[in-house]
Amino acid sequence: MTDIKHVLICGGTACTGAAKSSILPELQRLIDRAGLRDRVRIIETVYFGLCGMCPVVMVYPDETVYQRVSVADLPEIVESHLAGDKPVLRLVSPDGIDRSRIRVLGDAGFFGKQLRITLRNCGIIDPESIEDYLEVKGYDALAHVLDHMTPSDVIGSVTHSGLRGRGGGGYPTGIKWKLTSDAEGDQKYVICNADEGDPGAFMDRSAIEGDPHSILEGMAIAGYAIGANIGYVYIRAEYPLAIDRLRKAIKQAESYGLLGENILGTGFSFKIGIKLGAGAFVCGEETALIHSIEGRRGMPRPRPPYPSVEGLWGKPTLINNVETWANVPPIILNGPAWFAGIGTEKSKGTKVFALAGKVNNTGLVEVPMGTTLREIIFDIGGGIKGDRKFKAAQTGGPSGGCIPAEYLDVPVDYESLQQAGSIMGSGGLIVMDEDTCMVDIAKFFLQFTQDESCGKCTPCREGTKRLLEILTRITEGNGELDDLWKLERLSHTVQRSSLCGLGRSAPNPVLSTLKQFRHEYEAHINDKRCPARACLSLLRYYVNSEKCVGCTLCARVCPVNCISGAPRTAHVIDQNRCIHCGECMAKCKFDAIYKE
Amino acid sequence: MANARKALDEVKRLATEKKQRAASETTRVIVGTATCGVSAGARTVVEALADEIGARKLEGVAVTETGCSGRCDLEPLVQVQRHGEAPVLYYHITPEKARRIVQQHIQNNEVIHEWVVA
Numbered sequence: 220m221t222d223i224k225h226v227l228i229c230g231g232t233a234c235t236g237a238a239k240s241s242i243l244p245e246l247q248r249l250i251d252r253a254g255l256r257d258r259v260r261i262i263e264t265v266y267f268g269l270c271g272m273c274p275v276v277m278v279y280p281d282e283t284v285y286q287r288v289s290v291a292d293l294p295e296i297v298e299s300h301l302a303g304d305k306p307v308l309r310l311v312s313p314d315g316i317d318r319s320r321i322r323v324l325g326d327a328g329f330f331g332k333q334l335r336i337t338l339r340n341c342g343i344i345d346p347e348s349i350e351d352y353l354e355v356k357g358y359d360a361l362a363h364v365l366d367h368m369t370p371s372d373v374i375g376s377v378t379h380s381g382l383r384g385r386g387g388g389g390y391p392t393g394i395k396w397k398l399t400s401d402a403e404g405d406q407k408y409v410i411c412n413a414d415e416g417d418p419g420a421f422m423d424r425s426a427i428e429g430d431p432h433s434i435l436e437g438m439a440i441a442g443y444a445i446g447a448n449i450g451y452v453y454i455r456a457e458y459p460l461a462i463d464r465l466r467k468a469i470k471q472a473e474s475y476g477l478l479g480e481n482i483l484g485t486g487f488s489f490k491i492g493i494k495l496g497a498g499a500f501v502c503g504e505e506t507a508l509i510h511s512i513e514g515r516r517g518m519p520r521p522r523p524p525y526p527s528v529e530g531l532w533g534k535p536t537l538i539n540n541v542e543t544w545a546n547v548p549p550i551i552l553n554g555p556a557w558f559a560g561i562g563t564e565k566s567k568g569t570k571v572f573a574l575a576g577k578v579n580n581t582g583l584v585e586v587p588m589g590t591t592l593r594e595i596i597f598d599i600g601g602g603i604k605g606d607r608k609f610k611a612a613q614t615g616g617p618s619g620g621c622i623p624a625e626y627l628d629v630p631v632d633y634e635s636l637q638q639a640g641s642i643m644g645s646g647g648l649i650v651m652d653e654d655t656c657m658v659d660i661a662k663f664f665l666q667f668t669q670d671e672s673c674g675k676c677t678p679c680r681e682g683t684k685r686l687l688e689i690l691t692r693i694t695e696g697n698g699e700l701d702d703l704w705k706l707e708r709l710s711h712t713v714q715r716s717s718l719c720g721l722g723r724s725a726p727n728p729v730l731s732t733l734k735q736f737r738h739e740y741e742a743h744i745n746d747k748r749c750p751a752r753a754c755l756s757l758l759r760y761y762v763n764s765e766k767c768v769g770c771t772l773c774a775r776v777c778p779v780n781c782i783s784g785a786p787r788t789a790h791v792i793d794q795n796r797c798i799h800c801g802e803c804m805a806k807c808k809f810d811a812i813y814k815e
Numbered sequence: 816m817a818n819a820r821k822a823l824d825e826v827k828r829l830a831t832e833k834k835q836r837a838a839s840e841t842t843r844v845i846v847g848t849a850t851c852g853v854s855a856g857a858r859t860v861v862e863a864l865a866d867e868i869g870a871r872k873l874e875g876v877a878v879t880e881t882g883c884s885g886r887c888d889l890e891p892l893v894q895v896q897r898h899g900e901a902p903v904l905y906y907h908i909t910p911e912k913a914r915r916i917v918q919q920h921i922q923n924n925e926v927i928h929e930w931v932v933a
Contacts (some may be wrong), residue, residue: 341885342881353830365818365819428849460848474828
């Protein structure tokens with residue numbers, strides 16, 4: 220079979236203009252003319268991460284990569300390489316292209332606008348094989364740091380890269396490293412915060428499951444930079460596969476001398492242990508997380524002192540999120556200027572989002588900062604399911620807010636999302652369509668925070684409960700206009716008087732929906748109507764007497780027997796007894812039951 | 816200076832050697848087995864692939880696993896890399912489809928176009 224050649228040509232949206240429109244037809248023409256039609260197959264594909272070198276053309280079986288190909292180069296490629304088996308060396312990419320990235324085929328729309336740094340190896344290497352990771356420059360950054368950089372060089376690199384905390388806070392990572400490095404202490408610790416708790420978020424889980432070594436390598440580099448020899452990964456027990464792969468990865472790295480005592484013979488030692496969390500949302504807060512590792516109840520404490528000065532067992536501790544750690548090795552390898560060249564003025568690099576909800580392509584995406592929500596949801600996400608109308612995007616989980624359609628073209632970064640009334644958060648992105656009730660969404664998140672409040676601060680413990688009561692009342696049609704004012708006032712109280720981020724941000728879903736979708740609240744209160752037809756208590760099911768043929772099926776499936784009518788005559792639903800289960804509407808074969 | 820690099824090169828040499836043992840490998844079948852893949856049935860796909868490859872006594876075919884490529888909605892994803900050919904990515908693979916991939920694509924070298932991610 221080797222006499223057939225495959226030519227892969229980049230079909231990514233970033234360079235489609237260049238590659239698809241001119242190169243593809245010309246290449247096909249030249250191949251036909253050379254009589255190579257049966258021996259060469261052209262495949263349109265996606266080269267993620269190579270967009271700087273586009274248009275890219277790759278020839279199999281020898282895996283030759285040609286970069287910045289122009290139409291004028293094509294005759295030479297066809298004649299010399301495709302017909303004559305001699306690659307055109309002057310066009311071949313210099314070393315440094317990570318070939319593993321070029322492996323996954325297909326799906327131009329999904330991968331075209333993405334840039335994968337955190338997820339560079341996810342879906343490509345075998346996460347349970349350190350040999351696979353070593354092949355894709357694994358542990359090169361660690362060796363480079365140990366050989367050629369002083370700890371302060373490393374901190375300088377991270378600072379200059381502009382990397383900010385990916386757990387949601389957006390605190391400059393370099394400054395955190397410097398503070399921990401400067402803090403005095405005979406023992407220091409490095410912690411990976413993998414306590415991912417936002418509903419609908421799975422960025423960290425996938426990063427660990429797909430490429431555990433990049434996180435371990437990032438932590439070891441930080442250990443060298445701040446003078447720590449022990450690290451912990453704090454991960455929730457609900458992630459058994461991620462935990463299993465982390466355990467295997469640590470064991471493999473130790474067996475090759477890449478973790479543990481005297482790493483690569485340099486005298487630097489760094490051990491990593493795993494601590495399992497029991498799933499309390501508040502343990503994602505760094506001081507609560509530290510308490511949990513220490514074996515105490517997971518409750519936040521006031522800061523300062525910050526963990527960088529007084530952290531785990533009172534020692535200086537550096538805590539970063541999974542995604543932040545995964546960015547460290549590429550920053551070291553490619554240099555801080557490379558990283559700082561990606562993204563917006565204040566938000567550098569990329570961000571991973573877990574795309575969920577009413578969107579066609581649910582999954583994990585990584586885009587450069589500054590990509591718009593519209594590009595993420597409509598180009599990468601493939602638009603709204605069932606061609607419904609987009610209503611809002613929820614970012615930041617229970618600490619975030621809902622972003623309405625008028626902000627779809629805002630470039631996504633830490634600052635602009637805040638201006639749009641939400642937050643970047645850890646990367647959950649839930650897409651909502653016109654069938655989603657915004658009061659119901661606020662209620663959902665309050666249910667979550669009310670459950671997860673640790674109870675230390677009264678405003679959070681009691682406030683979230685009362686907020687939930689008011690929201691429930693509104694969705695059941697018992698709300699009063701006065702309730703909106705109460706919601707706002709209580710929200711501000713909880714925000715101002717809670718100790719940690721959980722309480723301080725818990726009212727955000729309420730405030731943002733009140734601001735952007737106040738009319739929906741008002742419809743629930745004034746008209747006792749849910750505009751999205753989602754709140755069950757406010758729904759009324761009716762029989763369309765013109766369409767009803769009297770087949771009696773609805774009356775038979777109704778669990779409370781509230782539908783009456785003689786055979787072959789239109790039926791009637793008793794509104795007083797109806798429990799709004801929707802069973803009749805689902806079963807009717809004549810489309811004769813509607814709700815409003 | 817450069818001691819760590821030297822030591823790492825030695826580590827990589829050992830690692831490559833370890834991988835080389837499977838040099839007779841001509842085809843690699845890669846299944847996405849992150850949580851998204853597993854919950855969509857990737858485990859049964861891995862088993863079906865291994866079983867079918869064994870039943871057909873195909874030599875040089877290795878089944879390996881990988882993490883989440885991002886298309887959680889298309890899982891289970893199965894990638895077939897025949898040596899020297901462009902890799903092919905299949906989506907929504909069931910154990911039955913997996914067996915057909917072994918028979919049709921791996922054994923007879925016919926790509927099943929209707930299941931390829933487009």
